[in-house]
Each structure stands twice: as C-alpha cells, then as structure tokens.
Amino acid sequence: MSVVLELKGLTKRFGGLAAVNDVSFKVREGGISGLIGPNGAGKTTIFNLITGVYKVSGGAIEFRGLPVQDKEPYQIAGLGITRTFQNIRLFKELSVFDNVLTACHASAKYGLTEAVLRLPRFRREEKALHEKADSLLEIMGLRDRTDVTANNLPYGLQRRLEITRALALDPKLLLLDEPAAGMNPDETEQLMRLIAEVRSRFELSVLVIEHHMDLIMGVCEHIHVLSFGCTLADGTPDEVANDPQVVEAYLGAEEAKK
C-alpha cells in the first residue's frame, strides 16, 4: 500500500519540554488511521505540526513524497491536507451554506479585478462554486439546514458541518481531531459510518485522533499510540489493544498487573 503521509523523527520542543519526541509513522493512502494516547501525549501537537500551525523543531513531514514542514498553513491546505478541530471552529456568524461556499474558494481562479468588474469569468466560476457547495451539503445531509446560522446548529450537526467544510477543499488527507468528543453512543455510531462513507466517496485518507475506543477500534485499520510525546506502539487495532505497554499507559501500572 502506498503512503500518503510520512512523519520522520518528528520533534517539537516548547522551551525545555519535548511535546513530541522523535515520532515516526506512516499514514496509508486510502486508509483510516488512528492516533491515540492519554491526555497530553502530543496528539493535537502533531496535527498542528502537520498543518503548519507550529513549526517543527526537528525531523521531517512528507506529504506524497514532498517535504512540507517548512510551508505555511494555507499552502499545506492547498496541497490537500485539511483538518477539523477538537473545539469546533466554524465561521459562526455565517450560514451553513456560506461556511461551505467560503471553503470552496480554491476551486475558482478569478482575480480581484474580475470580481470587482463582474466579468464573465467571475459569473461562470461563482455559479460553479455555488453548485459545488450545494452538492456537498446534499451528500452530507445538511441540505435542509443551508440557511441556519452555524452558531445555532445543534452540536452534532456543527461537527458534520466542519467536516463538510473541510471536504470543500477536495483534500487528499483529512485530519479529524476528536470528532466524537461530547457525543453520545448513538451519535458516535453515526459518525463512524459517516467517516467510512466519506473516505470511500471522496477517495481520501483519514487520520483521526480519538478517545472513544469503540470508534477507534471500529473504524481504524491502523493505529499509532503516543505517550508523553513518544511512540508507544504501532499496528492493527488488535495488536495495539493487546500490547502490554498500551494497557499500562491507559490503566496505570498497578491496574495493569491485576
């Protein structure tokens, strides 16, 4: 299987603290991979490094063979890596439709002058953008919510909208940061199906951070476990679940012995 994203000895230090320390792993093309670990293990930091929000202290990040660790966040997004956030970050005052329409911007190429003068190219490409946003909302089951202000959406739908907005960029790799946080088992189940569906429909690879073990074990084909910024284990869900070190990290040494 080919590799879409590879981390090579990735390190991030904040002052004297190594939040991520020499972490290496691969995300398989077209797969759903999981990134797990106790609180403070450095999972979100890794997402911030991949997307360019933080600059790496050492190591390399290769996206489809291309080093991206020195690029700006918007360039990385342009290459095809998008993400969602642990604490949802929507364009709150905008309607559901405008949230998605805004994120479609890269599909149009008209310039400022063309926009200000409303030249034919502007009209043509704007129409295409509206159609794209429409069809995305349809696919993601948000069609009857297009006019709602994002802030007024129920929590579960806000998550769904955030994923829809990420898909508007036609990503090759989707990073989901605790998508099931605050969801009940029913909603988590729905979300699992949605992630699997999105992966096959949009032909992309997914890397997901999650604490809900049923979601991780149910949906991921490959899991990487972190603890205190270091790699603890790497393998299939079964391998990882039976790894004594992983059990210890999650339950504590005393509990694990029982």
Added chain:
Amino acid sequence: MEYIQGIAILIGINLIAVLGLSILTGFTGLFSFGHGGFMAIGAYISAIVTARLHLPFALAIIAGAVSAGLVSIFIGRLTLKLKGDYFCIATMGFGEAVRVILNNIDYVGGARGWESLPQLTSIWVVLGLDIAAVIVAWNLINSRHGRNLVAVREEELAAQMAGIDVYRHKMIALVVSAAMAGIAGALMANYIQFIRPTMFNMAKSTDLTIMVIFGGLGSISGSIVGTFLLVSLPELFRNFAQWRLVIYGLAVIVIMVGRPKGVMGGFELTPSGIRKSMAARRARLALEAEARALEREDLA
C-alpha cells in the same frame, strides 16, 4: 440650497473613506485608529498635484489613492502579523506620525496649514465616486475574496486550514481601505480649499471608525446609514450650538446600548440581504420547533 449641498458633499466624501474602513473593520475584523493618516496623505498629495503642479484633478485623485495605498503596503508589512489589539495601536501610532511629519514640512504649510487650494470637488464628482465606491465594495465583498475576508474575521485559524492566505487577505483589505481614504482626502482638500495636519488627527480616525461601528459591522448598507446619520446629525443640531456634541455623543451611546451590533448589525438592506435574513430566521425557528418536539417526545 448651497448649505444642503455642502452637507451632501461632506457626507459623500466621508462615505468613501467609511466604505473602505468598513471592508477593513466590518468585514475583515481589523480595527484601525489611523485612517485619518491615509486621508491626510491623499489630501496633501492631491493638493501638491493641483496647487503646485497644476495638473488635472482626476490625476490628483489617482495620485492620492495610489500614494495612500503604497504607504499602507509598507505599514501592512510591519504591522499585519501583529495580533488583534497590537495592530490597532500600531495604526494609531501611524496616524499620529503622519500628522507630526506634516507639521514639519514647510513646503505644504507645516502646522499653520495650507490655504487657497483650488476648489475642484463638485457634487457630481462626489456622487460619481460614491456610486463607484459602493459598487466596488459590494462586488468585492460578494466574491470569493470577500468571503475569505469574512472568514479571517470569523475564525482566523480555521480560515488558514481552509487554505486562505490570511496575511495576503488582510493586506488586500488594508490597501483597498487606505486607497479609498486617500480618495476621500483628495476630495476633501480640493473642496474646503484649506488643509492642515490637525484636520486628520486621531479624532478624525475615530470618527470614521465610529461611523462603521454605528452603522453595523459587516454591512455595506449599514456603513452608508452610519455615515448619513453621523455626518448630518451635528449639522441638524447646529442651532443648539453648544449642545450638539452632547446630543451626538448621546446618540452614539443609545445605539451602542440598544443595538450593540450597530444600526444594521450584519444585515444588508437589499433584496438578497432581506431574503437571506428571513431565511435564516425561518431556519432558526424550524430548528427550535424541532428541538421542542423532541423534548416532548422524551417526556412522553
């Protein structure tokens, strides 16, 4: 009649600067207290072109816009990477710096001011440029570039993750707003025929920002309403002489308390704007009704 026309011209001149600032503050979320400085640059450069070089007025307006725009690129490079309030403070410093520099240039009259400039600004020039400014602002805001500006205002980090070059879009907003302030300055200088640095002090910058906020952040029609009300109010109450600034202040406070998002909020007074806000209201009510129905089901 002359008097009414005078007020109309003042409103029109301010409107161009306010529309520009509306793009920067209302839509991109960057507060500036230095746009008086860009107006000053437009005013003085255009005065040099008309009074000293005796070139056509159109050229003077363009020169005013371009020089204000160029200076804003320089200022933007220094300040746009600053977070929130720091940008605001930097613009304040810029506005004051322009004023102090002009105080010390004798070629343009220094602190005493520069009088007997030619009167070239007519109501028709102002009207024409106002229409153009509204169209430019409206078309910009309703394009992918404009939506990106709003995304930067709403949630900067998410905007970056959506592939939006935040720095570049802040720069676009700053340059457009500065150029429009430059045009307003050029019209001002060649209308009242007398300019001096204190006309473009921080109070002027604050006035412009207040008009944007008063009208409603994120609304072009709000900026138009705000400019109309706040430029004409002091004139309407001119008979009350010493009381007019009190009334002006009270009006601003009443709006801030009663409608904290400004007269118009983010609402646009256009057919599409009305349709949009009605659809949003309907959708919200539908959601609430649904939630209530679910609750009843749970109870039953």
